[in-house]
Amino acid sequence: MKKGLLTLVFGSAIVLAACGGGDSKSSNGEKEELSGEKLVQRSCVTCHGGQLQGASAPALNELGAKYSEDEILDIILNGKDRMPPGLLKGQEAEAAAEYLAGLK
Numbered sequence: 001m002k003k004g005l006l007t008l009v010f011g012s013a014i015v016l017a018a019c020g021g022g023d024s025k026s027s028n029g030e031k032e033e034l035s036g037e038k039l040v041q042r043s044c045v046t047c048h049g050g051q052l053q054g055a056s057a058p059a060l061n062e063l064g065a066k067y068s069e070d071e072i073l074d075i076i077l078n079g080k081d082r083m084p085p086g087l088l089k090g091q092e093a094e095a096a097a098e099y100l101a102g103l104k
């Protein structure tokens with residue numbers, strides 16, 4: 001009797017573990033950090049405004065109409081007048097430039 005119950009509990013534990021394994025497949029959230037929109041929200045809105053509508057710094061919400069992706073990347077990496085350089089670097093700067101170049 002007792003043995004039968006143990007087998008039952010053990011058996012369902014294996015089924016549960018298998019289900020858990022399936023779940024972890026969909027939770028690869030780490031790469032999401034490279035989303036340009038999130039990076040801009042994190043690094044740029046304090047000066048450029050929560051909707052990028054402009055605040056102490058000019059609006060960025062139609063930036064793609066003014067600059068190419070390369071020019072935006074250059075401003076992020078090297079700054080521009082009062083705009084500080086190096087707020088984002090490498091792949092993060094590229095992802096942000098790609099996102100901003102799409103705003104028109």
Ligand code: HEC
Nearest residue numbers: 043044047056057058072075076080081082083084087088
């Ligand atoms: C500390 C405040 C501050 C932060 C943070 C900041 N900026 Fe700026 N940014 C400025 C200022 C000030 C200017 C205006 C520079 C000038 O005098 O031409 C500017 C200008 C710009 C311009 C040129 C706009 C134009 O119309 O010529 C771009 C592009 C830009 N910023 C992108 C970014 C991005 C992308 C981020 C986030 C990675 C960011 N900025 C974060 C202050 C900031």
